[in-house]
Amino acid sequence: MAASSIRPSLGCFSSSSPRFPVSYLSRNLSRTLHVPQSQLFGLNSHKLLRRSVNCLGVAESGKAAQASTATSQDDLLSFVKNDKRRMLHVVYRVGDLDRTIKFYTECLGMKLLRKRDIPEEKYTNAFLGYGPEDSHFVIELTYNYGVDKYDVGAGFGHFGIAVDDVAKTVELVKAKGGKVSREPGPVKGGKTVIAFIEDPDGYKFELLERGPTPEPLCQVMLRVGDLDRAIKFYEKAFGMELLRTRDNPEYKYTIAMMGYGPEDKFPVLELTYNYGVTEYDKGNAYAQIAIGTDDVYKTAEAIKLFGGKITREPGPLPGISTKITACLDPDGWKSVRDWCVEIDHIGQH
Template identity: 85%
Template sequence: MVRILPMAASSSLHLSSLLHYSSPSDPIQRPPHPLSPPSRHRRIKTSKSTRMEGYNITACTGNMAQASTAVTEENALEWVKKDNRRMLHVVYRVGDLDKTIKFYTECLGMKLLRKRDIPEERYTNAFLGYGPEDSHFVVELTYNYGVDKYDIGAGFGHFGVAVEDVYKTVDLIKAKGGTVTREPGPVKGGKTVIAFIEDPDGYKFELLERGPTPEPLCQVMLRVGDLDRSIEFYEKAFGMELLRKRDNPDYKYTIAMMGYGPEDKNAVLELTYNYDVKEYDKGNAYAQIAIGTDDVYKTAEAIKLHGGKITREPGPLPGISTKIAACVDPDGWKTVFVDNIDFVKELE
């Protein structure tokens, strides 16, 4: 739902200036991937006038709708916990949209929910997932005309997909020419069968063997520099719950699962801390997660109170009525909050 511009952006102040671009020539310090082998293993659609950056723009000037009752530091956490929030979609760039759609539908079993081409802006969007956008977490792919390669960076980790048979899924992926980076087998120290694959752009997917689940697209893994700080931020500012935390001293990393409900029924955010690594290059491929909220104004105030940086003050997007607010977490990962009722209207 949010348009992402190609790397060749103008030098003037533009929505694309908010996106993290790094020079292709910049060296990338890549710490070990803790999940790579052998370590371990309401109705909400975007109108055609909503550009991909629509949910990723910086603090704007001009008229804004009047904010609802301000939250205080004392009641912010209580309100955040009561807010009706859900992870809506994750946005990232790809170099060959048709190739990626083919891989996701044939190998991962996703459905192409909708596709939108905006030739005057030179980009195309595709929304894919395992069910309707009003009830499922989906991926939003962006293809910018003429840009066939992006730097994924060292900070983004992987997406997680729950499947009923990891071995059969991997066999299918191999038959379709996909790349398997970790063969199927039990996770180190556990019983869950997993495998790791890469899509045509090099994004990693962890396949997790589970029974039937309402949310097969189940994880987004990001690396952070201070896990306790991130957990506190996502709990207090985003209203997420710490579902579990696990330290692996043998491989020098700790993970925390954060979300709005149990892992077997909801998409979750997997935060990974690699010992002694405080910062990561984020590249220019991964963009952000969008989350639904009942009140973008209160959401923005709560984020400010708990140390987040607002990059787009709450209010309606130019040209349409959808209200959004955008922010970055302490590590600079972007999130956009979208008004639930407005999102429903867009999908209609």
């Protein structure tokens, strides 16, 4: 209840009240109003009492509101910490669906998990990945009828794919006509062998040489304008763990790896801050990440509380049992929260 709506009556402070005897009341009103205690029982005592009671009421309601807010924050933090979350899929738009499916399956070893056409809304979806949707992080491609090109923008960075042999994968990409923007070799300052390639729509993929892993689709890199703010948001609102950070002053950037488990077993979000850059053009190609949650309603509350913006209020999708909420992080990157056992389309394309 707002403080302005509290109107305590003088009757609650009568001398018979065990909570507020006259002696207690007069001492505290005297301190509150900064007047001698004896003046409280003069001709203006009722005015002073009314004035003081209102002050006390406002103070008490303020304390109650602060306590309520603290409790709410504690409850939401506890929920976020204990919520069973995982990264479900990443969504983006392509200009030729069959061409992209061919590139991902032949060059990157993905499987086409399912495909569906929605003619009434003029788009087609294709889900690709390295395992079933109910246990793996997958890609959701969207083709909008008649749109053959998108702007990837400067804010999106790359996707990460873990492979057994980077050099062999790069040779295959070249043989299939793909573009290699960074030849295989150790990462600067480290030993991990990497390479960078581009798909037909200009999305960059970092190939990382690793041993067998349950999640070959292992990274999504996005650029942010305030790394500390982004880390705090993803920890508190999304329940992610800060796995590691690395500062590279020579090249003027810092990265933070965040996720729901170790990098070699779970997909991670790689946040990159370039010194002095606070905003990015996000283009219109990359769409969003979908994350599973036990409760989209509490999730939406946490997002609001910790600096995010809700773009779709939590609730069920028309005609199916899946419940979702959609939001923007402080940098404007979009995420969708699904509450479901069966993975279904999130309604954004």
